[in-house]
């Protein structure tokens with residue numbers, strides 16, 4: 001369903017007029033199946049977040065295509081309401097001047113399917129309930145929320161349009177360990193309820209093992225290996241073995 005084909009991306013290095021370009025992604029091809037959680041693991045700087053931004057249509061690839069159900073995500077109409085994101089930095093992901101209710105309604109309004117009416121308010125209550133928050137949170141502002149609560153609001157925003165795919169970029173990394181587990185459980189439940197596909201960018205191998213069905217091992221902007229999660233211990237390449245050994249704590 002989400003198809004990434006032959007993606008290449010480079011950035012200018014050394015200022016606006018520099019001719020030197022850094023190749024960040026090189027011939028990246030994979031598919032994220034319907035209802036699948038596909039992990040992306042790699043060293044810092046290997047291009048994971050860049051890939052996430054391309055899937056979200058925030059940036060364009062130099063070459064290659066990313067499509068959702070056969071339609072190119074560069075078309076805004078394909079993305080809006082169908083692909084959403086949850087980032088690491090939950091505090092800057094929500095407009096500080098918006099209440100929780102307004103923040104959750106924002107993506108729905110962008111989708112232009114629902115208007116600010118009774119139905120929408122009810123939907124906000126349902127979404128809050130689904131992420132484990134009670135209706136009293138509707139009138140709160142971001143600065144009144146804990147990190148875990150703010151990330152739950154970001155998740156409510158992400159699911160509010162009933163998307164087909166959500167990109168998580170280190171979405172649990174800034175949370176306390178106990179909150180990370182709760183949020184991972186929540187994400188698993190929501191994936192089943194909404195039949196979602198997840199692209200789960202992380203450096204946390206344990207989180208990946210808990211939630212992912214398959215994992216892409218990323219190396220310097222290229223796919224080193226794609227492994228089903230139950231075969232994570234049996235990766236083939238020396239690089240993948242070293243990376244996983246490095247990422248597993250103790």
Ligand SMILES: Nc1ncnc2c1ncn2[C@@H]1O[C@H](COP(=O)(O)OP(=O)(O)OP(=O)(O)O)[C@@H](O)[C@H]1O
Pocket residue numbers: 011012024042043044045046047048049050051
């Ligand atoms: N907008 C940009 N302009 C120039 N260079 C960029 C830009 N975005 C990313 N890069 C470079 O691309 C490379 C890959 O960055 P990216 O953030 O995608 O890696 P990452 O694997 O997500 O790293 P981390 O795990 O540290 O977040 C880095 O060398 C980074 O400096």
